[in-house]
Amino acid sequence: MMPDIIKTPADSAVETRYLVMPGHANAFGTAFGGAIISWIDMVAAMAAQKHCGREVVTAGIDSVAFESPIRIGDQVVLLACVNYVSRTSMEVGVKVISEHAATGKRITATRAFLTFVAVDENHRPVAAPLLTPVTDNEQRRWKNAALRVKSRKELRQKTT
Ligand SMILES: CC(C)(COP(=O)(O)OP(=O)(O)OC[C@H]1O[C@@H](n2cnc3c(N)ncnc32)[C@H](O)[C@@H]1OP(=O)(O)O)[C@@H](O)C(=O)NCCC(=O)NCCS
Secondary structure (H helix, E strand, C coil): CCCCCEECHHHHCEEEEEECCHHHECCCCEECHHHHHHHHHHHHHHHHHHHHCCCEEEEEEEEEEECCCCECCCEEEEEEEEEEECCCEEEEEEEEEEECCCCCCEEEEEEEEEEEEEECCCCCECCCCEECCCCHHHHHHHHHHHHHHHHHHHHHHHHC
């Protein structure tokens, strides 16, 4: 049965911020990929949870592109929003922006796409609320996500 609640991506968008400390860094003094991925998973989960109003699980961290290094002392801003909802699963996109504390200069450092599945009390998949993209950006993200979701499903079917 499909739920009758319809929400927009903006309704569940989440923004959060961290300060990169030496404990988050690799041997080269830049942020360790694993630390960034853990922040990405967290902020994306919050957006998915907010969209569903219930528990979600990470089904896949589908792609992470580290486009620019992040240095110790930088602040990182993470922006997450639900791009697309299938039935029980949804794609969440995360943009990670590094911000230099002194100059305020901002660079998009990392982009990621993740799949979350809404689950019931027994941790079984359950239908997620419908998503209505409203703005041009939301509609573009929806269209692009639909292509990625289709190709991931096809790949899973062919390779499992
Ligand atoms: C994710 C999970 C709930 C899917 O359960 P399942 O029994 O395979 O469920 P289904 O086959 O009915 O698939 C449910 C949805 O998940 C999607 N899905 C399943 N495996 C997936 C994967 N590897 N990647 C992306 N989506 C996946 C399906 O496409 C389906 O989407 P739809 O309903 O929108 O069409 C289950 O595999 C699980 O619990 N995994 C562990 C999650 C976890 O521990 N995460 C880390 C901590 S949160």
